Amino acid sequence: MPDSMAEMVEEPVGGDASTSLYQRILNDIRDRIVSGEWEPGYRIPFEHELTAEYGCSRMTVNKALSQLAKSGLIERRRRSGSFVRRPQSQAAVLEIHDIRIEVEALGLPYRYELMAQTKRRATTVDRERLGPGPSVAGQVLALQCLHYAGVRPFCVEDRLISLAAVPEAADQEFLKSAPGPWLIGQVPWSAAEHVIRAAAADGETAADLGLASGAPCLIIERRTWSAERPVTHVRFTYPANAHAVVARFTPSDS
Amino acid sequence: MPDSMAEMVEEPVGGDASTSLYQRILNDIRDRIVSGEWEPGYRIPFEHELTAEYGCSRMTVNKALSQLAKSGLIERRRRSGSFVRRPQSQAAVLEIHDIRIEVEALGLPYRYELMAQTKRRATTVDRERLGPGPSVAGQVLALQCLHYAGVRPFCVEDRLISLAAVPEAADQEFLKSAPGPWLIGQVPWSAAEHVIRAAAADGETAADLGLASGAPCLIIERRTWSAERPVTHVRFTYPANAHAVVARFTPSDS
DNA sequence: ACTGTGATTATGTATATACATATCAGAAAG
DNA sequence: CTTTCTGATATGTATATACATAATCACAGT
Incomplete structure (x- = not known):
């Protein structure tokens, strides 16, 4: 990875001061899923990739992804990565x-x-x-x-x-x-x-x-x-x- | 707190190997709430007390309590502690x-x-x-x-x-x-x-x-x-x- | 070709630490 | 007596680190 990472570290992209970083990561990913940009089956970036993208630690990314998994939007498989699930449980x-x-x-x-x-x-x-x-x-x-x-x-x-x-x-x-x-x-x-x-x-x-x-x-x-x-x-x-x-x-x- | 804490540290009470510690803490607390043992308004133990009780770090306790708060079972207030919420949002x-x-x-x-x-x-x-x-x-x-x-x-x-x-x-x-x-x-x-x-x-x-x-x-x-x-x-x-x-x-x- | 075996990889959980933030109690000032 | 300030406290978030676990891949041996 090139050294252009430095600028990402100092300011986490489109930072919103009101919400926490893990919430912002969670929202970003959720938005991309519900908008259809990431279709069911799509492999979302690995934790270490998001870590680099947001310039934060793996724990922070993990917190966001774990919640998405728990709410059923994504499925996580060891060694393979995290995947967008199809909207299956039509629950209201x-x-x-x-x-x-x-x-x-x-x-x-x-x-x-x-x-x-x-x-x-x-x-x-x-x-x-x-x-x-x-x-x-x-x-x-x-x-x-x-x-x-x-x-x-x-x-x-x-x-x-x-x-x-x-x-x-x-x-x-x-x-x-x-x-x-x-x-x-x-x-x-x-x-x-x-x-x-x-x-x-x-x-x-x-x-x-x-x-x-x-x-x-x-x-x-x-x-x-x-x-x-x-x-x-x-x-x-x-x-x-x-x-x-x-x-x-x-x-x-x- | 007396020094009898040592035995708790070595074996986290009624340990269940299948589930993780934070899940067990979460379940323990949820059970006490839904059984009525801890009624609405009850102040559940502070994070540092649960930390001592389960012999684990605050992060682990925090993970359990944060999830309970997110699912609406408890309400957390800084400086005051965490409280059992009355079952208000009758959502099904x-x-x-x-x-x-x-x-x-x-x-x-x-x-x-x-x-x-x-x-x-x-x-x-x-x-x-x-x-x-x-x-x-x-x-x-x-x-x-x-x-x-x-x-x-x-x-x-x-x-x-x-x-x-x-x-x-x-x-x-x-x-x-x-x-x-x-x-x-x-x-x-x-x-x-x-x-x-x-x-x-x-x-x-x-x-x-x-x-x-x-x-x-x-x-x-x-x-x-x-x-x-x-x-x-x-x-x-x-x-x-x-x-x-x-x-x-x-x-x-x- | 097949099969086991070990290395690799991504996630899962836990820890110690740090600092931010909301809030309350009590002290200090008016 | 009221207001304001200050410190204490519990939670909120983030980090670096560590090891466990599951799944997969590559490679060696039969």
């Missing part, structure tokens, strides 16, 4: 908002109403709703609630809480505030599963939402676990035109 | 499958059918469908397709492709294979947005799917960008009972 990030936030984002006043609250021994159906996991036996709390946007019903909430996982819920009366936000502050959930589907409203739900029976609805069901143990199952039913779920994907690792 | 990962894979997962034979293919200058409606971005002007390809599971229609696909972004699509005839998989191999998409909602089937769609008009359907719309430029918009319409979207969340960083 789905943001689950609080219903109050959702309603207020529409500029409408939010109101919550408890329709029914039952404490009972877990039935087989209850156990199935809560999902697989140990110690599901015992008491559960079943709740039916209604969320309003202005004067109109916004969504029906049908929730089951495992009192084995959340004993504090037994003494709670969810008259004023919804169980969702309370639970989040209560239990450190470690896993969640969402199922989103469409269905025709059954008679009762339709009545609650002020719809004709059979009207299309969006149903979001969520199961939550805390340390492998089922915590809660909740089903939100929205009128078809009231709500949509948005999910985004960007290969960001910043 | 939504896996977008190929329709062929979905159908075959049901154990049914997959069949694809092209209903219509039109090439035209982009209208205002087309530009809105493709979403914001530069150089949307120009020609677009509009496709209507039907995906079958066995003998029954599984879903209707209504797609718009920007020929400015994918000029190769102009010469393609999507008679045998669906445009989705072809596009993935063609364009390195860098961002995607999904909107999932429920709606009543309109007359044409209902007919295609063999449903009564007004039957509830699940609609998934996806917009894709490649380097800020709109590539395609696609709307999949499924009969309510045929399909559901599943999204999972786990605070995994392995």
Whole structure:
């Protein structure tokens, strides 16, 4: 390598003072990948080449490349180098908002109403709703609630809480505030599963939402676990035109 | 700290030879957080304390903690320490499958059918469908397709492709294979947005799917960008009972 | 031609060190 | 009593170095 390297050392190319060097290297490479300049299968420069290009140590380059590998944009093979992976895992990030936030984002006043609250021994159906996991036996709390946007019903909430996982819920009366936000502050959930589907409203739900029976609805069901143990199952039913779920994907690792 | 530290130095506690030290530290801490042992707000040990506990250098501890911070499980504040964050961003990962894979997962034979293919200058409606971005002007390809599971229609696909972004699509005839998989191999998409909602089937769609008009359907719309430029918009319409979207969340960083 | 074997190479992990930076506590000054 | 300054502290980033590990290549021997 010629001695023209000296000028690179004193100023790392198009330096941006706000971000760190490894972040800049990471962004540079990511940009070249997502722009298509480096297509899937392309062998990106070796660590020692980038070391020379940016005039920094191998550790700095390694930190950038390791993160890119972890985020799935590149694949690293010993002795061979690092390669651009094809965008394979079409995964998107789905943001689950609080219903109050959702309603207020529409500029409408939010109101919550408890329709029914039952404490009972877990039935087989209850156990199935809560999902697989140990110690599901015992008491559960079943709740039916209604969320309003202005004067109109916004969504029906049908929730089951495992009192084995959340004993504090037994003494709670969810008259004023919804169980969702309370639970989040209560239990450190470690896993969640969402199922989103469409269905025709059954008679009762339709009545609650002020719809004709059979009207299309969006149903979001969520199961939550805390340390492998089922915590809660909740089903939100929205009128078809009231709500949509948005999910985004960007290969960001910043 | 007493001098009993010596034994920790020689063998890093419950050593697992398969994983690296920083991974083990990361896992240890993550486990304590998701198990609830360290609740939100808890100040986790300082780097120099973990350094002593694991008998390793600060860089190793730092690598573990930095990753936990990046994955959002902890928050790091200079001079104050690192703190367990409350599980705030209820984000879930939504896996977008190929329709062929979905159908075959049901154990049914997959069949694809092209209903219509039109090439035209982009209208205002087309530009809105493709979403914001530069150089949307120009020609677009509009496709209507039907995906079958066995003998029954599984879903209707209504797609718009920007020929400015994918000029190769102009010469393609999507008679045998669906445009989705072809596009993935063609364009390195860098961002995607999904909107999932429920709606009543309109007359044409209902007919295609063999449903009564007004039957509830699940609609998934996806917009894709490649380097800020709109590539395609696609709307999949499924009969309510045929399909559901599943999204999972786990605070995994392995 | 085939096969093993060792050298080479790029990455993976870890260390000690250094300095920058944000922030907080308490001291000094007004 | 408030403001300002200063030092202490924990994290953030970067470096040079070292050795481990996996994969590949070249070469020697059967």
